[in-house]
Structures are given as C-alpha cells and as structure tokens.
Amino acid sequence: MHDSNATDEESTRAVLMGMREELQDMIENAVGNTAPVTLDQTQQGRLSRMDAMQQQAMADETQRRRNLRLRQIDAALIRLDAGEYGYCISCGDPINADRLALDPAVALCLQHAR
Numbered sequence: 001m002h003d004s005n006a007t008d009e010e011s012t013r014a015v016l017m018g019m020r021e022e023l024q025d026m027i028e029n030a031v032g033n034t035a036p037v038t039l040d041q042t043q044q045g046r047l048s049r050m051d052a053m054q055q056q057a058m059a060d061e062t063q064r065r066r067n068l069r070l071r072q073i074d075a076a077l078i079r080l081d082a083g084e085y086g087y088c089i090s091c092g093d094p095i096n097a098d099r100l101a102l103d104p105a106v107a108l109c110l111q112h113a114r
C-alpha cells in the first residue's frame with residue numbers, strides 16, 4: 001500500500017470512469033457495424049464484396065483496440081482501489097506525473113513501456 005492524496009485519487013477515478021463509459025458507448029454503438037458480411041453474389045460484384053470485407057476487418061480492428069483499452073482502464077481502476085495506482089506494474093517505481101496526465105490508464109514507467 002502506498003499513501004495517496006484522496007482528492008487526487010477521486011479525480012483520477014472520475015476521469016477513468018468517464019473514459020470507461022465513453023468507450024463502452026462506442027463499443028455498444030458499433031455492434032451493428034460488426035455483423036458478418038453477407039456474401040450476396042447477386043447483389044454485389046467481387047470488388048464491392050472485397051470492399052465490404054475490408055471495411056469489416058477495419059471495424060473489427062477498431063473494436064479490438066477499444067476492448068483492449070477498456071481492459072487497461074479497468075486495470076487502472078483496480079490498482080486505484082488497491083492503492084497501487086501510479087506505480088509501475090513491472091518495477092513498482094512511481095510513474096512520471098506528466099505521463100499519467102497524458103494517459104491516466106498507463107501501467108508502466110517510461111523505462112518498462114519500451
């Protein structure tokens with residue numbers, strides 16, 4: 001356990017929760033766009049089918065990244081509850097404040113992020 005400023009902790013929690021909510025909205029709103037591509041030979045030519053599949057792949061990748069980000073934010077919230085927030089999960093050193101300001105979900109110090 002590390003001592004931490006309660007006010008800082010609360011504002012960090014609020015920021016993380018806000019980011020989490022925003023991401024969840026995006027993930028839920030995108031669900032309609034990630035339905036499997038229908039390969040209707042009569043409606044679409046080969047090229048537009050490939051376009052549709054390419055768009056599908058891009059949408060899947062965006063969702064994948066959003067889910068990854070969501071897990072990062074969840075992990076940061078768990079560290080906050082545990083009193084371990086702001087410390088590198090690899091070495092335990094304090095993470096640079098500028099780095100945390102840039103991304104409150106960051107889990108590694110500069111040295112270990114490389």
Ligand SMILES: [Zn+2]
Binds near residue numbers: 089093110112
């Ligand atoms: Zn480290």
